Structure formats: structure tokens, C-alpha cells
Amino acid sequence: MSRRLKVVLKSLSLIVAAMLVSGIVYEQLRRRQDLRRLPEIGRSVDIGGRALNMFCSGTGAPAVVFESPSGTGLEWEPVQTEVAKFTEACWYDRAGMGWSDPAPFPRTAEAIARDLHELLRRAGVAVPFVLAGFSFGGLPVREYNALYRNDVAGMVLVDIADEEEQARAPKFYLGHTAPRFLWHPLCLAFETAAFVGLVRLTQSSPTQSGTPSEMTREEIIAALRRQPKAFVASNCTGIVEPESYAEVSATGGLGDRPLMVLTAGQPPDFGSPELNRQAAAYQQIWIHEIQAKLARLSTRGRQIVVPDSTHGSIPPNVVISAVRDVVAQARSESASH
Numbered sequence: 060m061s062r063r064l065k066v067v068l069k070s071l072s073l074i075v076a077a078m079l080v081s082g083i084v085y086e087q088l089r090r091r092q093d094l095r096r097l098p099e100i101g102r103s104v105d106i107g108g109r110a111l112n113m114f115c116s117g118t119g120a121p122a123v124v125f126e127s128p129s130g131t132g133l134e135w136e137p138v139q140t141e142v143a144k145f146t147e148a149c150w151y152d153r154a155g156m157g158w159s160d161p162a163p164f165p166r167t168a169e170a171i172a173r174d175l176h177e178l179l180r181r182a183g184v185a186v187p188f189v190l191a192g193f194s195f196g197g198l199p200v201r202e203y204n205a206l207y208r209n210d211v212a213g214m215v216l217v218d219i220a221d222e223e224e225q226a227r228a229p230k231f232y233l234g235h236t237a238p239r240f241l242w243h244p245l246c247l248a249f250e251t252a253a254f255v256g257l258v259r260l261t262q263s264s265p266t267q268s269g270t271p272s273e274m275t276r277e278e279i280i281a282a283l284r285r286q287p288k289a290f291v292a293s294n295c296t297g298i299v300e301p302e303s304y305a306e307v308s309a310t311g312g313l314g315d316r317p318l319m320v321l322t323a324g325q326p327p328d329f330g331s332p333e334l335n336r337q338a339a340a341y342q343q344i345w346i347h348e349i350q351a352k353l354a355r356l357s358t359r360g361r362q363i364v365v366p367d368s369t370h371g372s373i374p375p376n377v378v379i380s381a382v383r384d385v386v387a388q389a390r391s392e393s394a395s396h
Contacts, residue, residue: 061107071322073175082256089259097282099158100133106177112158113151113182117143121212123382124149128194130156130212131278132291137375142382148358150276151178155292156282164246167297169206171199176207179276187212189385191378195220195368196299196391200320201356205310208255212389213317214357215381218370221349222304229337231329238318241387246295253287262290291362318357321373322350 100215101114107335114132115122115138123142125135132150142148154162179188187305189212192200197219204211225233237245252258262285283289299394324346326338348365354362363381367371 073302076303082260084105084284086254086256089256093282093286095278097158097279098278100279101163102156103158104178104182106174106181109154109160109162110158111151111154111178113178114139115149115182115184116140116148117145117147119146120150120185121386121393122184123191123386124151124175125183126175126190126192126196126200127153128196129284130154130296131280131289132157133276133282133283135193136193136276138378140381141379142386145383146386147184149179149184153177153292153296154287155295157289160286161292164243164295165298165299165302166292167306168198168202169306170297171205172203175199175203176210179210181358186210187389189213189215189389191215191217191382192219193217195296196223199301201310202303203306204313210231211313211316212393213385214313215319215321215385216353217373217378217381218322218323219320219353220352221353222308223349223352225301226299227341227344227349229334229335229341232341233336234297234300237298242298244293245298249291249294253291258287258290275284296323298340312355313357313360315358317385317392318354318360319385320350320354320360320362321377321381322346322362322364323368323373324364325368325369327369 081170099112101112103110104110111130123146125132125139125148127150128152129133131253132152135150139148139150153171154158154160162170163283181185187210190200190203191214192198194217197216200214200216200219203234204214208381258301284293303304324342326335329338331336354360363377368374368377
């Protein structure tokens with residue numbers, strides 16, 4: 060029995076090892092396919108041993124730098140294209156997202172802001188610039204202002220996340236958080252699963268056009284988000300979100316620099332009368348207390364409530380108008396000096 064058990068265990072070990080090797084090879088081959096299937100939009104900028112992807116167009120100062128909610132900068136393309144008609148406008152992919160390289164743990168708002176600072180410095184984007192953040196993207200934008208205040212000419216905050224959500228939002232709005240001691244092990248587990256091909260194997264491929272030139276922007280974004288490295292980056296950022304909120308709660312304001320705060324006027328539809336009732340009540344707190352507080356970060360802060368919009372449906376033209384306003388104010392301030 061002992062000899063048979065050893066044979067069985069040895070055979071199982073060999074099978075597991077073969078599966079791991081096969082998974083690693085499979086993952087590497089598919090990553091190469093991704094590079095051919097999704098040619099880079101933008102350019103890679105080395106920030107010290109790893110690269111971040113960014114795309115800039117237009118001319119003029121101050122430049123506008125967009126921070127996306129998920130980290131995939133291409134989300135900003137409809138707004139960025141229009142803003143580039145009156146000044147330089149740039150979006151970028153956060154570490155591990157889009158065409159950017161992964162980065163070390165932890166991926167808090169401060170780490171993201173430091174990455175962005177190094178990217179803009181090495182890419183030669185002139186300071187000061189206007190920062191625009193949407194949803195979670197507002198956290199690294201506010202952290203950037205705290206770390207590099209002289210770089211920031213103004214801000215546009217589009218229905219951004221806020222540290223008060225954790226205490227004031229209905230429970231069904233909030234995700235589950237793991238104990239702090241599990242944060243890094245969980246991130247390592249995600250990285251391992253991606254490395255051996257498990258993440259890719261568990262994801263179904265979205266329907267999309269045959270060639271890169273035929274793919275729509277939405278299809279490209281969907282494909283980028285389904286890359287295993289994006290799965291890892293998104294989850295590792297989400298794990299440490301409580302730390303990002305803590306970091307941002309300690310940041311200061313903008314002084315007298317121009318600030319526009321765009322706020323959705325309608326809550327999401329949760330498909331339940333009771334949940335919708337709670338959501339509607341919270342939306343009033345969101346509009347009149349939480350987002351209104353953000354507008355007071357500057358003595359020149361202004362809040363615009365977009366009445367018929369939910370969190371993800373604030374029209375691009377409203378954002379473009381807010382960006383134009385802040386750029387104009389920043390230019391006027393610069394000219395007066």
C-alpha cells in the first residue's frame with residue numbers, strides 16, 4: 060500500500076506540474092496574441108523599470124490630464140478628442156490596465172498619483188495642468204494635488220468617489236472588504252492565477268469584430284478589461300480601497316484654483332422599490348452634502364447637478380463644457396500674473 064501510495068502521489072505531482080507548465084505556456088502565447096490583436100493606442104513611457112501608456116493630442120496650455128474610473132484611459136476618448144481642439148489633452152492607462160505594465164503592491168490612490176507624476180514628468184507635459192477625474196479616478200486626482208500642489212492649475216471632478224461613502228451610503232452600495240492582513244496574500248493569489256492561465260480560462264471571450272481596424276472603441280475597451288493583467292490590477296486596487304479613502308481624507312483643498320464638480324442628479328435603478336427608495340434618499344445626501352462639500356475644496360469651486368443623469372451617464376458635452384471653463388479660468392489667472 061505504501062509503495063502504491065507513493066506511485067499515486069508521484070503521478071499526481073507530475074500531472075499537476077504538467078498542467079501548471081501548460082497553463083503558463085498557454086498564458087504567454089495568448090499574451091502575445093493580445094499584443095497583435097490590440098495594437099497600442101498611444102505611446103509607452105518608461106517611468107523607471109516599467110512603462111505606462113499615454114495618449115496626448117492638441118496644443119495649448121494648460122494641458123488637461125484625464126484620470127479614468129477603471130484605469131483604462133481610452134474611456135475618455137470622446138471627451139479628450141473635443142478638449143484637444145482648444146488645448147493639449149492627455150489620457151493614460153493606470154498600471155496593469157490597457158497597454159501599461161503592472162506595478163507592485165499596494166495600488167492605493169497615493170501610489171497611482173506618484174505613477175502619474177513620474178509619467179507626466181518623463182513625457183514632458185508642461186506644468187501646471189488641469190486634472191479631470193471620474194468616479195474612483197477622483198481619488199488619485201485629489202491625492203496628486205496634495206503631493207504636487209504646484210503642478211495643478213485646476214480640477215474637474217465628475218461624480219467622483221468620496222471617503223464619506225463608506226459611512227453614509229446604504230449597505231447594498233458598498234462592496235465587501237477583506238481584513239487588512241489578507242490584502243497582500245489575496246493580490247498574490249490573483250497574480251498567480253493570472254500567471255498560470257487560470258484567469259483567462261475562466262473568462263468567456265466577448266463578441267467583437269474580426270480585425271483591430273474593425274473593432275469599435277467599446278469593443279477595444281472591453282477586450283482590454285478582460286486581459287488577466289487588468290483583472291489583477293482592478294482587484295488589487297479594489298482590495299486596498301479603504302486605504303485609498305484614508306489617504307484622500309487627509310488631503311487638503313485647492314486654495315483659490317478653479318474647480319468644477321459635476322454631480323449626477325438621479326440614483327441608479329436597482330429593480331426593487333425598497334432599494335430604490337433608499338437609493339433616492341441617499342442621492343439627496345450625495346448631491347447636497349457629499350458632493351457639495353467637494354465644491355468647497357476651492358474658494359472658486361462650483362457644483363453643477365446634472366438633473367437627468369445617473370452616475371455613469373453624465374453627457375460628454377457637459378464634461379467638455381466644465382473642462383473648457385476651468386481651462387479658461389486657469390489661463391486668465393496665468394495671464395494676470
